[in-house]
Amino acid sequence: QVQLVESGGGLVQAGGSLRLSCAVSGRTVRDYAMGWFRQAPGKEREFVAGISSNDGIRIYPDSVKGRFTVSGDNGQNAVVLQMNTLQPEDTALYYCAARTRGGFPSGESSGYDYWGQGTQVTVSS
Numbered sequence: 001q002v003q004l005v006e007s008g009g010g011l012v013q014a015g016g017s018l019r020l021s022c023a024v025s026g027r028t029v030r031d032y033a034m035g036w037f038r039q040a041p042g043k044e045r046e047f048v049a050g051i052s053s054n055d056g057i058r059i060y061p062d063s064v065k066g067r068f069t070v071s072g073d074n075g076q077n078a079v080v081l082q083m084n085t086l087q088p089e090d091t092a093l094y095y096c097a098a099r100t101r102g103g104f105p106s107g108e109s110s111g112y113d114y115w116g117q118g119t120q121v122t123v124s125s
Contacts, residue, residue, distance in 0.1 A: 004098060006022050007021050007022075008020040008021050009094060009119030009122075014086065014125050015086065016086050017083060020119060020121075021078050021080050022080075022081075022116060024077050024098065028077060029074065029078060031053060033098075033104055034098055034099070034105065035096065035098075035099065036081045036094060037109055038094045038121070039118075040092040049064065050070065051070045057104060058071075064083075069082045081096075086121075087123060088125045091122050091123050092120075097116070099111055
């Protein structure tokens, strides 16, 4: 049984930074491609970052490119999302997800098989 647990969310002022972590249990994080998504109230779930199982490929949408960085932490069996220059529109519940089908990340939520419970990120103006 694979479990994903996010941590690191909180309240930050615009322009600030947060580092989210997604701890993986039940399997090794390098077994899967991993993704980060977010969902704000009243909006659809949005892809924000993905990383391949071998850490060699990282993908981002234009909305966060240059501000967010996804990386693997093999020592902690986790995947990390470093978020810089946060803006109020980044406010959302952030989820990590694991993809068992192939080693490349997907930008679609339907491409992932396991999900964490989410961690709240709130950016004040």
